[in-house]
Amino acid sequence: MEICYQRGWTDGLPVTPPTDERVLRMLRGTTRKPDEVIGRIPPFLAECTVEKAAINAVMAGCLPEYLPVVLAALEAALEPEFTLHGLLATTYFSGPIVIVNGPVARRIDMNCGINALGQGNRANATIGRALNLIVRNVGGGRPGEADRATLGAPSKYTLCFAEDESDPGWEPLSVARGFARGASTVTLFQGHGPEAFVDQKSRTAEALTRSLAMALNRIGHPKLVQNARAILVLSPEHYAIFRDAGWDRRRIESALYEATQRPGRELIAFADGVGEGIPASRAGEAVPKFYEGGLMIVRAGGPAGLFSAILPGWLAGRNRLELQPVTKEIRL
């Protein structure tokens, strides 16, 4: 274990030493050949094989049956629109957030319920960690070197969870992103968190929408607008308010997009004596907080608590398409 620290192979937490036996056992989790190249990992654009991914998965504490999820997450991270290099190098807080949908989440016993964004579940904890270790060890992306985050975030160790798909009336994230119901997928988002949202008194979909909009408008800064992205992790009790009103994913997302628009006069630089803000020339506009389609909803959480969570996205990019979440089907 100390050797792993001495060689700079860990994220600060202890790792499982990657012995031959453990790596061979890990490789039994996939039918893919060990020497298959998954892609080039930034920042040094080094080739990553299935075997290198497996070694890092061992170190992260994964079980072999998690390996296909790790490989799919890695493939998603390497798509150009995910901008992994920039996400690593940015001074901003964000890192890769991993969301798993479909039967694989149940098969490997991922947590989508109580404490879904917290500690205590091996798959949640180690799949996201394996991805970050691959970037560190294969790609050479280390804090203080290519990773220039001003503060970073605890979620850069790992932030990985499954979506609660127990309600047949809810369209899972994977289906909303174009995959068949029943497909196992991994979706990667550039973000961090979570930030708490508490509303224990709103009882209608309209009121809850206005309430959520107040919290979503705080992302980054209340006067930073137009280019936000986020995941809203909707808890069962908050979801029930929307469900009982007959609102589906599209309706909630579009209502939140509308509700987070604000008058430009409140947002211009130096309004309320605060320098941050948009040019004064936009005072007469209604200005959205989010890029269109920039807000994704994922259902998770325990049955009690009128709490939801916001996972703010990386505030970057010049247009909506420059960086995007990426979803990949998981190949076994």
Added chain:
Amino acid sequence: MTTWLRDPTAETSALMRPRKSPPKSLDGLTVALMDIGKTRSDEFLNQVEARFNERGIKTRRYAKPTNTKVAPAEVVQNIATEADLVLIGLSD
């Protein structure tokens, strides 16, 4: 008992070249002004360029399309061949 560990790294090392020493004078040199795509980078570099030009120092402008992605290799190579030193605007 000896325990062997598999190497989790790329088993390669980046080629680190020593930085060029800063020139004693900018006389006769060309300064590349690199816009990395952050908001208002151009305003900052316009000001810097005006100051350089007032002093008779030649400048050339370069840009990458966005700060979220690495500079295209062609831009980096052009800077290396067409300029003697580079100034990068890093902040918003």
